[in-house]
């Protein structure tokens with residue numbers, strides 16, 4: 001699967017369809033998140049047909065509820081599905097167990113620390129560890145309880161590769177091509193740097209979707225990461 005994933009963060013179905021059509025040749029998957037899915041649900045999802053979907057719903061609830069949510073999503077057959085690692089070990093295990101009951105289950109990816117959070121942001125929610133320590137702790141826990149991979153910032157990719165090895169899938173947002181606007185992302189790298197660091201997939205949203213020519217922007221990033 002190609003390494004570029006584009007985030008279609010919009011509530012405009014026509015816009016999402018146009019992006020999907022233009023970007024499909026350049027991406028390994030399209031990422032649909034809360035903005036799109038809460039606006040258009042299953043019908044909107046179905047309209048994206050033909051491209052693997054990374055369904056980024058960042059589930060975070062008690063284990064029983066998350067397992068039920070995963071079961072509700074399985075008929076859509078996403079390639080990847082996210083849960084928050086901070087939901088805890090039993091929640092991650094419940095998500096994986098629920099997903100494992102179908103052929104070709106989605107990869108269960110655990111979100112460690114949101115790439116919009118920096119050290120001050122962690123402190124504001126009462127976490128005293130460094131970002132890297134917090135990410136590593138959550139990552140080891142989530143993988144030990146069955147997660148197939150992790151969503152992490154590019155800055156943590158080297159330490160996670162070292163700690164967890166090659167088989168863990170690392171999906172990495174917080175990507176900004178040289179000179180691009182960082183927006184609300186705090187921990188960023190360029191596409192090439194992130195892949196060099198060991199990312200399996202990079203997730204790029206606004207640098208592609210907000211550009212005048214999204215297909216050209218995606219193609220340029222795809223070329224850059226080879």
Ligand code: C5P
Pocket residue numbers: 007009031033056111112113114115116151152153173174175183185203204205206207
């Ligand atoms: O537009 P931008 O490239 O910042 O989009 C990044 C995408 O990755 C967004 O859809 C965001 O929800 C998602 N994401 C993230 N940080 C995480 C997990 C997911 O930015 N830790």
